[in-house]
Amino acid sequence: MTSTSTGLFWTHHSAGMMSAAFVLPLHQILDDVFGTGARDKVFAEAGFSAAPPADDSVPEGKVARLHASVHDAWPVLWPELMDRAGRVAAEAVVTDRVSARARLLLENMPWPVAAWLVGRSARQNARAFAGSGVFSIQTTGRFLVFKNPLAMQIRSDQPSCHFQAAFFEHMFQRLVHRDFECRETQCCAAGADACVFALTLAPDADPI
Numbered sequence: 001m002t003s004t005s006t007g008l009f010w011t012h013h014s015a016g017m018m019s020a021a022f023v024l025p026l027h028q029i030l031d032d033v034f035g036t037g038a039r040d041k042v043f044a045e046a047g048f049s050a051a052p053p054a055d056d057s058v059p060e061g062k063v064a065r066l067h068a069s070v071h072d073a074w075p076v077l078w079p080e081l082m083d084r085a086g087r088v089a090a091e092a093v094v095t096d097r098v099s100a101r102a103r104l105l106l107e108n109m110p111w112p113v114a115a116w117l118v119g120r121s122a123r124q125n126a127r128a129f130a131g132s133g134v135f136s137i138q139t140t141g142r143f144l145v146f147k148n149p150l151a152m153q154i155r156s157d158q159p160s161c162h163f164q165a166a167f168f169e170h171m172f173q174r175l176v177h178r179d180f181e182c183r184e185t186q187c188c189a190a191g192a193d194a195c196v197f198a199l200t201l202a203p204d205a206d207p208i
């Protein structure tokens with residue numbers, strides 16, 4: 001059993017389970033963009049008869065199938081749809097899972113320390129967003145997800161984990177520094193062993 005002892009984030013997820021936050025934003029966004037019928041079709045293909053409750057743990061296989069179904073159904077719009085969904089998911093974590101007191105503490109500490117703390121908390125709660133993938137922090141600005149379950153059912157010639165990249169970017173922007181940017185530089189969907197996410201500050205901000 002992994003620890004959730006930092007008090008910052010999320011609920012505990014058992015092995016093979018992920019946060020419903022990686023499903024719920026798509027339920028709303030696909031409805032907005034394509035309509036209920038098209039939304040329900042891809043959800044049904046992934047085994048969802050309805051949107052899961054926000055606090056639920058969801059089998060990672062169903063989450064991965066849902067993401068792959070969206071990729072297959074709307075390949076051109078995929079980056080934009082998943083970027084938008086990732087930001088909604090991160091905002092839900094920030095507002096629902098991080099206490100006001102914790103946010104205030106993070107705001108008032110030097111941002112490199114805040115970045116380290118948020119990364120550490122993410123690692124301790126990695127099942128929520130990486131499932132059975134192995135989440136590793138190489139430096140404060142470089143995260144890896146080995147055997148990323150959300151990428152394994154997708155085949156692409158370029159990094160494709162727009163949901164997770166947007167999730168990291170928005171979470172770090174809201175909790176640490178508004179100028180953070182996150183870019184995926186290698187991806188399991190493109191044949192790499194791990195998805196690699198590079199977190200940097202915008203060019204006119206202080207360097208990491």
Ligand SMILES: [Zn+2]
Pocket residue numbers: 148151159160161184186187188189194195196
């Ligand atoms: Zn990836």
